[in-house]
Amino acid sequence: MSLIDRKTTGTVFNVQKYSVHDGPGIRTIVFMKGCPLHCRWCSNPESQSFKPELAYNPNKCLGVDKCVRCLEVCTAGALSTTADNKISVNRELCLDQMHCADACPAQALNVYGRTMSVDEVLKRVEEDSIFYARSGGGLTLSGGEPLAQRDFALALLREARTRRIKTAIETCGFVDYETLKAAAEYLNHVLFDIKSVDAEKHKEFTGQSCERVMENLKSLRADFPDLHIRVRTPVIPGFNDTEEDMNAIVDFLEENVPNVEYEPLQYHRMGQPKYEYLGREYGIEAKQLDDAVFLKLKKIAQDRLGDCVK
Ligand SMILES: C[S@@+](CC[C@H](N)C(=O)[O-])C[C@H]1O[C@@H](n2cnc3c(N)ncnc32)[C@H](O)[C@@H]1O
Numbered sequence: 513m514s515l516i517d518r519k520t521t522g523t524v525f526n527v528q529k530y531s532v533h534d535g536p537g538i539r540t541i542v543f544m545k546g547c548p549l550h551c552r553w554c555s556n557p558e559s560q561s562f563k564p565e566l567a568y569n570p571n572k573c574l575g576v577d578k579c580v581r582c583l584e585v586c587t588a589g590a591l592s593t594t595a596d597n598k599i600s601v602n603r604e605l606c607l608d609q610m611h612c613a614d615a616c617p618a619q620a621l622n623v624y625g626r627t628m629s630v631d632e633v634l635k636r637v638e639e640d641s642i643f644y645a646r647s648g649g650g651l652t653l654s655g656g657e658p659l660a661q662r663d664f665a666l667a668l669l670r671e672a673r674t675r676r677i678k679t680a681i682e683t684c685g686f687v688d689y690e691t692l693k694a695a696a697e698y699l700n701h702v703l704f705d706i707k708s709v710d711a712e713k714h715k716e717f718t719g720q721s722c723e724r725v726m727e728n729l730k731s732l733r734a735d736f737p738d739l740h741i742r743v744r745t746p747v748i749p750g751f752n753d754t755e756e757d758m759n760a761i762v763d764f765l766e767e768n769v770p771n772v773e774y775e776p777l778q779y780h781r782m783g784q785p786k787y788e789y790l791g792r793e794y795g796i797e798a799k800q801l802d803d804a805v806f807l808k809l810k811k812i813a814q815d816r817l818g819d820c821v822k
């Protein structure tokens with residue numbers, strides 16, 4: 513079993529070390545490609561497609577008066593020059609060969625996503641074992657939706673368990689329950705998003721309804737009463753930033769997963785530049801969420817859920 517696991521491969525777009533936000537202690541986060549949701553505010557737009565993607569950052573480009581290497585290697589005519597000396601990518605013509613990214617001397621062209629084996633990932637994760645032991649940290653699978661690459665995610669978690677590395681996952685909960693249950697056998701911590709309990713709004717802003725997410729959280733709590741679960745809600749302007757939204761989420765938690773840890777997350781736009789690099793538009797107009805609004809909603813949760821709110 514273990515030998516097969518170690519050779520299993522998947523698509524990863526980042527391995528981030530020394531994180532202290534996504535689970536206890538010092539952690540290494542493995543960001544996996546592919547997501548069944550398309551949240552309009554997603555801070556990781558490069559995670560949503562399952563395939564590797566080409567990104568172009570004009571700020572790093574040397575300019576076509578100095579360098580034309582990418583234009584020379586592109587055989588599909590997907591690259592052209594712009595009036596301001598930069599290049600433009602026509603993604604409809606791109607053949608996904610990514611030769612241009614290999615040729616670019618300035619890393620203005622990059623590929624989000626590469627194939628990695630379980631062995632390769634865990635080798636990187638194990639480099640920091642000493643920090644995990646001291647801090648109570650370990651490996652966190654994130655993305656994208658890590659469980660959307662089912663076999664790879666399960667193999668990573670199983671192999672981490674074999675190597676005595678503590679495991680966590682960040683999940684949107686929109687997965688089939690059997691996969692979530694199989695993963696839970698190898699997990700120490702689950703960070704589980706409840707983005708909204710309003711099915712229509714959830715569908716409008718993420719592309720999918722929330723019923724399955726809510727059912728999965730209930731089943732996970734019932735089947736694994738000792739598993740550490742923290743529910744999180746990103747508070748997004750125009751989507752779930754009213755008292756009514758927060759009260760509806762808290763009603764659901766009180767009724768179905770009493771005493772679960774709960775953390776509202778402040779909206780941020782740190783992912784915005786990556787939308788531009790991918791030639792996509794950011795999906796939320798508001799530049800920020802007022803601190804006062806966020807604190808008011810967090811206080812509603814605290815008044816009702818007490819110390820469970822983190
Ligand atoms: C990028 S997601 C990946 C894991 C999983 N797909 C999910 O949604 O939970 C990790 C966390 O970032 C949060 N997040 C994503 N975009 C955000 C934004 N613009 N502002 C605040 N939190 C955000 C998500 O709600 C989630 O809790």
Ligand code: SF4
Nearest residue numbers: 573574579582616620
């Ligand atoms: S190869 Fe890189 S630096 Fe050169 S023109 Fe293309 S994107 Fe710009």
Ligand code: SF4
Nearest residue numbers: 547549551554656684
């Ligand atoms: S579920 Fe998570 S990764 Fe997927 S689009 Fe939403 S925030 Fe991004």
